[in-house]
Amino acid sequence: MTTTTTPRNLPTAGVSVDPSSPWLAGLKDITPFAASLGPFALAIGSAGAAAGLTLAELMAGAAFVLAGAAQLTSIELNAAGAAPVAVLATVALMNARFALYGAGLGTWFTALPMRKRLALAFAIVDVNYLVCDQRFATMADTGERVRYYAAATLSLIAVFITGQVIGYHVGAAVPDGIGLHLAAPLAFAGMLVKALAGRPEMVAATVAAGALLVLTGPLGGAALLVSALVAMLAGAAALNAQEA
Amino acid sequence: MNPILLFALAGVITFAIRASLVVAGDRPALQGVVASHAPLVAPAVLSAIVASALLVSDEGIGPADPAAVVAVIAGAVAVHRQGNAFTALLVGLPVYWACTALGLG
Numbered sequence: 001m002t003t004t005t006t007p008r009n010l011p012t013a014g015v016s017v018d019p020s021s022p023w024l025a026g027l028k029d030i031t032p033f034a035a036s037l038g039p040f041a042l043a044i045g046s047a048g049a050a051a052g053l054t055l056a057e058l059m060a061g062a063a064f065v066l067a068g069a070a071q072l073t074s075i076e077l078n079a080a081g082a083a084p085v086a087v088l089a090t091v092a093l094m095n096a097r098f099a100l101y102g103a104g105l106g107t108w109f110t111a112l113p114m115r116k117r118l119a120l121a122f123a124i125v126d127v128n129y130l131v132c133d134q135r136f137a138t139m140a141d142t143g144e145r146v147r148y149y150a151a152a153t154l155s156l157i158a159v160f161i162t163g164q165v166i167g168y169h170v171g172a173a174v175p176d177g178i179g180l181h182l183a184a185p186l187a188f189a190g191m192l193v194k195a196l197a198g199r200p201e202m203v204a205a206t207v208a209a210g211a212l213l214v215l216t217g218p219l220g221g222a223a224l225l226v227s228a229l230v231a232m233l234a235g236a237a238a239l240n241a242q243e244a
Numbered sequence: 245m246n247p248i249l250l251f252a253l254a255g256v257i258t259f260a261i262r263a264s265l266v267v268a269g270d271r272p273a274l275q276g277v278v279a280s281h282a283p284l285v286a287p288a289v290l291s292a293i294v295a296s297a298l299l300v301s302d303e304g305i306g307p308a309d310p311a312a313v314v315a316v317i318a319g320a321v322a323v324h325r326q327g328n329a330f331t332a333l334l335v336g337l338p339v340y341w342a343c344t345a346l347g348l349g
Contacts, residue, residue: 064255
C-alpha cells in the first residue's frame with residue numbers, strides 16, 4: 001500500500017490522486033474517517049429499528065439532525081417516553097460544540113456571502129471539521145476549499161445514511177461483542193492524537209478531559225461544552241505564554 | 245410526539261447552534277478572538293468527547309468498561325507511532341476483542 005505525505009500528516013487511504021483536485025483530495029482525506037463512522041451508523045440504524053421507528057422516521061432523524069450521537073440519544077430518549085422538551089434540550093446540549101465548529105468554518109470561508117457560509121454550516125460535524133481544519137492550513141483558495149469541504153462532507157453523509165439503512169435491516173444480527181459502540185471513541189481518539197500539534201493543543205486536551213470529569217457531576221450534559229470552553233481558554237493562555 | 249416532527253425540531257435547534265458563531269464571528273470585534281481560538285477547538289472538544297465516552301457512565305465517574313479504555317489507549321499509541329488516524333480503529337478493535345476474551349471488561 002502506498003501512502004503520500006499530506007499537510008500535517010493527514011491520514012491517507014492508500015490511493016493515488018491528483019493533489020490539484022480538491023474533490024479527490026477531500027474524498028481521499030475523509031475516507032479513513034468515513035470508514036470509522038460506518039460502524040457507528042450501523043449502531044444508530046440498529047437502535048432505530050429496536051426503538052420501533054420506520055425507516056422514513058430514521059432517515060428524517062439522520063437528515064435533519066445530521067449528528068450521530070445526538071440522533072442516537074434522541075431515538076433512545078423518545079423510545080423511553082421522555083418529554084419532547086427534555087429530548088430537545090439534550091440534543092441542544094450535545095450539539096452545542098457545533099457552535100465552535102461554526103466559528104472555525106466562518107474563518108475558512110470569509111470570502112463567501114453569509115447565506116453560502118450558513119449553507120455550508122448545515123453539515124459541519126466533528127470529522128469534517130477536523131479534516132478540513134488541517135487541510136485548509138495549506139489551501140488558501142476559497143473555491144478549492146468549498147470543493148474540498150463538499151467532497152469530504154458528501155462522502156461522510158453517504159456513509160452515514162447507508163450505514164444506518166444497513167443497520168436498520170441487519171443490525172440486530174451483529175453480536176454485541178464486536179464492539180461497534182467503540183468505533184466512534186476510537187475514531188475520535190485517533191483524530192485527537194493528530195490534532196495535538198503543539199503545547200497549547202496538549203494543554204487544551206488535558207484540561208478538557210480533567211474539566212469534564214470534574215464538571216459532569218454538577219453540570220450533567222452541559223459539562224462537555226463548558227469543559228471545551230475552559231480548555232480553549234487554557235490553551236489560549238498556553239499559546240500566549242509560548243509567544244511571549 | 246411524532247418522531248419526524250421531533251427530529252425536525254432537533255434539526256432546527258442544531259442548525260441554529262451551527263449557525264450562531266458563523267453569524268456572530270462576522271462581527272469585526274469577534275473575528276480576532278474566533279481566529280485565535282479556532283485551532284484549539286478540535287483538541288478541546290475531542291478530548292472531552294473521548295473522556296466522556298470512556299470515563300462517564302450511569303454509575304458515575306470512572307472506567308465503566310476497562311477493555312474499552314485499554315483499546316482506546318492502544319489505538320492512540322498506534323496513531324502516534326504510525327501517523328495515520330485510521331490505525332486507531334485497526335489496532336483498537338482487536339485489542340478490545342482480546343481484552344474482552346481475557347475477561348477484562
